Amino acid sequence: MDLQLKSIGHHYDDVEVLRGIDLTIPAGKIVCIIGPSGCGKSTLLRLIGGLEQPGEGSVLQIGDPPAESINPLTYVFQDFALLPWRTVEGNISLVLEDHGIRGSRAEAIISDVLARTKLSDFRKALPKQLSGGMKQRVAISRALAVKPAVMLMDEPLSALDSQTRELLMDDLIDLWTREPFTSVYVTHNLAEAVRLGHSIVVLSRRPGRIREVVEITVPLAERQMGDIELEQKQKHLWDLMRDEAVAADQELLNV
Numbered sequence: 001m002d003l004q005l006k007s008i009g010h011h012y013d014d015v016e017v018l019r020g021i022d023l024t025i026p027a028g029k030i031v032c033i034i035g036p037s038g039c040g041k042s043t044l045l046r047l048i049g050g051l052e053q054p055g056e057g058s059v060l061q062i063g064d065p066p067a068e069s070i071n072p073l074t075y076v077f078q079d080f081a082l083l084p085w086r087t088v089e090g091n092i093s094l095v096l097e098d099h100g101i102r103g104s105r106a107e108a109i110i111s112d113v114l115a116r117t118k119l120s121d122f123r124k125a126l127p128k129q130l131s132g133g134m135k136q137r138v139a140i141s142r143a144l145a146v147k148p149a150v151m152l153m154d155e156p157l158s159a160l161d162s163q164t165r166e167l168l169m170d171d172l173i174d175l176w177t178r179e180p181f182t183s184v185y186v187t188h189n190l191a192e193a194v195r196l197g198h199s200i201v202v203l204s205r206r207p208g209r210i211r212e213v214v215e216i217t218v219p220l221a222e223r224q225m226g227d228i229e230l231e232q233k234q235k236h237l238w239d240l241m242r243d244e245a246v247a248a249d250q251e252l253l254n255v
Contacts, residue, residue, distance in 0.1 A: 001072065001149040001182070002026050002062040003048060009056035009207075010043060017043050019207040021057070025150065028180040030220075032193040034237065035203030036245040041186045042154055044208065048184055049073050049152045065149035070099050074148035078155045080135040082127045089114070089123040092142045099146070113141040116175060133164035137171065144175075151183040157192060166225075169195050173220045190237050194230045195223055202237060205244045212240055 008021035017040040025031050025048075033041050046052045048059055050073065065072040082091050089110050096106045114120045117137045127135055136156060143151050157165045169192065175181070187193055193200045200214045216233055223230060 001065045003150060003184075004060040004062050005048070005057065006060065007057035008044070008047060008054045008059070010040070010047065010052075011055050016207040018047075018054075019209050021208070021210060023201060023210065023213075025182065025184055027063070027149075027182050029198040030176065030181075030183045030185055030196055032185045032187055032197030032200045033203065034187060034190065034193050034200060034241070035208060036205045036241060037188075039203045039205050039244075040208035041188075041203060044203075045152050045154055045184060045186050048150075049075060061149075066147065069147045069149050070101070071095070071146035072149040074143045074146055074151055076136075076139050076143050076151060076153045076156045078159050080127070080132075080139050082135060082138060084127050087124050087126055088119060088130075088138050088141075091127070091138055092145050095142055095146050109145050113144045116144065116178070117141045117171065131164070132160050133168055136160065136168060140172075140175075144181075149182060151181060153183055153185045155186055155188065158188065165189075165192070172196060173223070177221045190234045190241075193237065194233045196220070200233075200237065202240050211244075 003025035005021050005023040008018055010018040021044065033044060035041055047054045061072070083094065086094065092110050092113060093106055096102070096109060101109070110123070111120070114123055117140055119134070119137055119141060122130065122134065127138070130138070139156070157168055160168065173196070185196060194216060197216060200216070202211045202214065203209065204211050214233060214237060218227065218229055
């Protein structure tokens with residue numbers, strides 16, 4: 001299932017946040033969205049996920065979600081959003097319970113996603129017993145449990161230290177390599193974007209418009225820190241964003 005954004009625009013009262021967004025999210029690819037502070041990245045993700053309706057334009061689903069998909073559009077948030085009184089398996093089970101899935105079917109799904117995210121040994125642990133990186137693995141497991149057509153990821157690694165972030169990027173690449181998934185991935189981290197994105201959408205400062213879509217052809221599994229091509233892509237992204245980032249920060253200071 002592809003997603004197609006057609007002429008998306010959005011306002012909050014008299015503030016124009018997004019303008020004229022035309023974009024296709026192809027199945028089986030990770031599309032990263034970057035841009036200056038306040039440019040509408042997270043707003044765009046909410047519009048894609050149906051949490052808000054766009055003021056102008058439309059978000060279209062092209063084709064059907066996979067037959068096994070329980071919830072076609074699923075979020076992974078920055079703050080993990082785990083229930084502290086539920087174990088790891090209990091937090092994953094919650095999204096299945098919402099769809100009436102219990103018993104042996106739920107057990108099979110939970111065991112599968114825990115194995116894929118290397119959490120099988122922690123299924124009985126409570127969130128307070130886990131590191132930040134492991135909590136985010138649980139959140140990713142919970143998203144995978146509903147077999148989404150598209151995972152919507154809103155700065156999922158930004159609350160983590162640099163070492164944990166590197167490890168989780170490796171985990172995401174390993175997950176995608178073994179079973180490709182579709183994702184719209186919002187980040188402010190350019191190194192993260194070039195490591196994970198098949199394409200990177202660069203938004204201008206508010207109102208957010210697409211300045212450029214940068215394609216990266218290096219296979220995910222072959223991307224390494226210090227890769228010359230990735231460093232060149234990252235420099236190009238910063239060149240696109242530098243002046244607008246400075247202007248956006250100045251606008252926020254003057255609000």
